[in-house]
Amino acid sequence: MAFAIPKTTYTGKIKEVVLGKGPKAITVGGETSYPFHLFEGEMPHPPRIAIEVYDTPPDDWSEASLEPYRDVLRDPVAWAKKAAEVYGADLIALQLVSTDPNGLNIPSDQATETAKKVAAAVDIPVIVNGSGSPEKDAELLRKVAEACDGMNLVISPVVVDNYKQIGAGAIAYKHTVAANSPIDINLAKQLNILLGNLGVPDGQIIVDPTTGGLGYGIEYTYSVMERDRMAALTQQDERLQFPIICNLAKEIWKTKEAKAEDSPLMGNAAKRGVLMEAITAQLLLLAGADVLIMRHPEAIRLVREMITDLMA
Amino acid sequence: MALTGIQIFKLLPKTNCGECGVPTCLAFAMNLAAAKAELASCPYISAESKALLSEASAPPIRPVSIGSGDNVVKIGGETVLFRHEKTFVNKPGLALMISDAMPADEVAGRIKSFNLLKYEWIGLVLRAEMIAVRNESGDAGQFAALVKKVMDETDAALILMSDSADALKAALQVSAQRTPLIYAATDGNMEAMVALAKEYKCPLAAKAANLEDLTLLTDKISAAGVKDIVLDGGARTVRGAFEEQVFVRRAALVQKNRSLGFSTIAFPCEMTKEPMKEALIAAALIAKYAGIIVLSDFQGESLFPLLVARLNIYTDPQRPMMMQQGIYPIGNPNEDSPVLVTTNFALTYFIVSGEIEASRVPSWLMVMDTEGLSVLTAWAAGKFVGDAIGQFVKKSGITEKVKHRKIVIPGFVAAVSGDLEEELGSEWEVKIGPREAAHLAPFLKLGV
Known part of the structure; x- marks a missing residue:
């Protein structure tokens, strides 16, 4: 049988969402085909990479992940600047882990100050991640939204238990929300509907499907994302047509396999960690990620090259 | 090139004998076209049709x-x-x-x-x-x-x-x-x-x-x-x-x-x-x-x-990955180390064991066979409830490994603690752990 390129017909399009403000604001989304299927559609905005910045010095990182940031671990502002200027981050992802009520439980006001300083110190878009405690995040992220009025941050994670409080702040102070659901396409859609009903404009919503790391559930995230893109692009499921963000680095570097020392069996520790992060990112890109939150500069370099090559 | 259900139907005996397991030849033809049936299930097909259909019903990507x-x-x-x-x-x-x-x-x-x-x-x-x-x-x-x-x-x-x-x-x-x-x-x-x-x-x-x-x-x-x-x-x-x-x-x-x-x-x-x-x-x-x-x-x-x-x-999304039921030592636990119980969904085990390991508190993790369901799903299905967990703990041999009689259950199933205490008897104390595995480290560090 003769060969003809077998093309898929798409009926939907991913919405375009602008992140940040000013000349360095970036647009994500806009795809009219499955990821990198450029022979039958468009990917007008290549996937972007955010670099993590922590508000408190990490105490359990491996040598390989500490090394690039050793001089800035105690200073989130310096850390963000290094990520932007030295490692070329497209966005900063500020991880306000110190606010965790089960951890250091730093007051929201103090963390809000950190967020404000970091957002002011860089001209690229900033993602502000709470600790994942729905109650604390509701308070914290509302304050961050207010303090950074008009900067169009990505406020994250917004979950079904706190979307009203955080969503209201995002509307009032013009930020984008990352709608986070527990690896389930129906719950993801439901939260997008709720945010829409609340009045959050479509151009201010991106979806965080919850990311499982390599060996730790990536297949669930991978398939939920593929189903999401299929519904959005071929089944006109309008409430799933949002760009996707994956907060992956922390899931990789905390595993014992990423932390294990050099050995004949497991090879070089630093390269292994980098590859675990980069391979996770690569799989998520193929499943439909628009923004990747990453850590190691070498993993980022490799993933950027792959994005370029896949779009070449 | 593969045939459609109708094309296959034309080659079948059209007797609707039902011996293939579906009532009509048309239904069988549709199943064949969808690769949900085997041609061998039809006892009356002619040799000629069989040859034609075997070729057409071969897998689309040859193994x-x-x-x-x-x-x-x-x-x-x-x-x-x-x-x-x-x-x-x-x-x-x-x-x-x-x-x-x-x-x-x-x-x-x-x-x-x-x-x-x-x-x-x-x-x-x-x-x-x-x-x-x-x-x-x-x-x-x-x-x-x-x-x-x-x-x-x-x-x-x-x-x-x-x-x-x-x-x-x-x-x-x-x-x-x-x-x-x-x-x-x-x-x-x-x-x-x-x-x-x-x-x-x-x-x-x-x-x-x-x-x-x-x-x-x-x-x-x-x-x-x-x-x-x-x-x-x-x-x-x-x-x-x-x-x-x-x-x-x-x-x-x-x-x-x-x-x-x-x-x-x-x-x-x-x-x-x-x-x-x-x-x-x-x-x-x-x-x-x-x-x-x-x-x-x-x-x-x-x-x-x-x-x-x-x-x-390549994991089959239709079948959860499961762990073997048993007691898993994490970080060289001893007779005073905490005992935690969870379900045998592989991902649950991975995440819980990973967090325990990260806490650097040596522990015994008891993994119960819940047919690969996660904690909340297993609880909702009645497989991870007080009497079932109690039976599992009693038969597990954990009492030969620890002196104390304290067991930590996931925070999401706090409601089963009463039934579990009843099943285990008064010498046991049931402790409610955090709802999220990510909060295990501070919980364990405080001492159980």
């Missing part, structure tokens, strides 16, 4: 086996474009390249790596299965000698790579019993390669510069009587290789194109000189459809994540 003994690599046989639509079935073979122009110590090092790099992972052994032996020297004797050495020192499924039919013949004389893949037939050498594949009963790779030419080539090879074919569409750029895989898979499944209804072989080793990037290309090809992936070298730091990626992508 091919390479290797022998305990290490047979089966590729092809896939039926979906996306794993969530059903599942991917045959994991791509990962192959290590060894050339007959390499110095002896390099060859020895690679064989050693091939034999060493095996990983235990949730009760499975993850390993690469294949070695591609390349005839770079141009010398048939040298090539055959290396193939013999690889045969003697490994159980690898082999890919024999040469442009020379004479060199391949020499190699096949020493390796045919292991059913190697012959790489590769091209438009120029097709007759000689087909003759080898038939003589030694081995699968044959077909290589062309693009998929149009490849289609013509596989038609010729099939017509010449070789059925077990593996495709190389010639792309050696990242985008080209990705698109080639998507085109071949879609051609086979969507267009029912028999000329491309075969598995594929891909060469990340020829797409970059950088080992780290090669691993990323391989990862992309694991997700997107390659049947065999040939790597320039094996190192633990790259092979391990690739093997895990392959396992994850």
Whole structure:
């Protein structure tokens, strides 16, 4: 049988969402085909990479992940600047882990100050991640939204238990929300509907499907994302047509396999960690990620090259 | 090309006897078209129809086996474009390249790596299965000698790579019993390669510069009587290789194109000189459809994540990965260490054990068989409730491992603590752990 390129017909399009403000604001989304299927559609905005910045010095990182940031671990502002200027981050992802009520439980006001300083110190878009405690995040992220009025941050994670409080702040102070659901396409859609009903404009919503790391559930995230893109692009499921963000680095570097020392069996520790992060990112890109939150500069370099090559 | 249900129906006896398990021949025909039934279930089909239908109902991507003994690599046989639509079935073979122009110590090092790099992972052994032996020297004797050495020192499924039919013949004389893949037939050498594949009963790779030419080539090879074919569409750029895989898979499944209804072989080793990037290309090809992936070298730091990626992508989404029920020691626990209980959904175990490990508090993790359900689902299904957990704890032998009688349950099932205490008896104290595994470390550090 003769060969003809077998093309898929798409009926939907991913919405375009602008992140940040000013000349360095970036647009994500806009795809009219499955990821990198450029022979039958468009990917007008290549996937972007955010670099993590922590508000408190990490105490359990491996040598390989500490090394690039050793001089800035105690200073989130310096850390963000290094990520932007030295490692070329497209966005900063500020991880306000110190606010965790089960951890250091730093007051929201103090963390809000950190967020404000970091957002002011860089001209690229900033993602502000709470600790994942729905109650604390509701308070914290509302304050961050207010303090950074008009900067169009990505406020994250917004979950079904706190979307009203955080969503209201995002509307009032013009930020984008990352709608986070527990690896389930129906719950993801439901939260997008709720945010829409609340009045959050479509151009201010991106979806965080919850990311499982390599060996730790990536297949669930991978398939939920593929189903999401299929519904959005071929089944006109309008409430799933949002760009996707994956907060992956922390899931990789905390595993014992990423932390294990050099050995004949497991090879070089630093390269292994980098590859675990980069391979996770690569799989998520193929499943439909628009923004990747990453850590190691070498993993980022490799993933950027792959994005370029896949779009070449 | 596959037939529609109606086309199949016309070839059936139309007796509606029901002996195939569905009431009508039409329903049976529809099931055949959807690959949900076997032709053999119909006892009354004519020999003529059977021949026609067997051809048409063959799997859209032909399964091919390479290797022998305990290490047979089966590729092809896939039926979906996306794993969530059903599942991917045959994991791509990962192959290590060894050339007959390499110095002896390099060859020895690679064989050693091939034999060493095996990983235990949730009760499975993850390993690469294949070695591609390349005839770079141009010398048939040298090539055959290396193939013999690889045969003697490994159980690898082999890919024999040469442009020379004479060199391949020499190699096949020493390796045919292991059913190697012959790489590769091209438009120029097709007759000689087909003759080898038939003589030694081995699968044959077909290589062309693009998929149009490849289609013509596989038609010729099939017509010449070789059925077990593996495709190389010639792309050696990242985008080209990705698109080639998507085109071949879609051609086979969507267009029912028999000329491309075969598995594929891909060469990340020829797409970059950088080992780290090669691993990323391989990862992309694991997700997107390659049947065999040939790597320039094996190192633990790259092979391990690739093997895990392959396992994850090829896990059946319809069946949860499960852990064996039992008591898992984490970080050398002793008789005073805390005892926690959770379900045997593999992901639950991974996350909980990972957090316990990160807390550096040695603990006993009791994993209960809940048929692979996660904590909340198992609780909702009545499988992870007070009396069931109590029975499990009592029979587990945990009292021989610890002096204390305290047990931590996941915060999400706090409601079962009363029933559990009742089942275990008054000497036990049930403690409510955090709802999220991520909060286990501070919980354990406070002391249980």
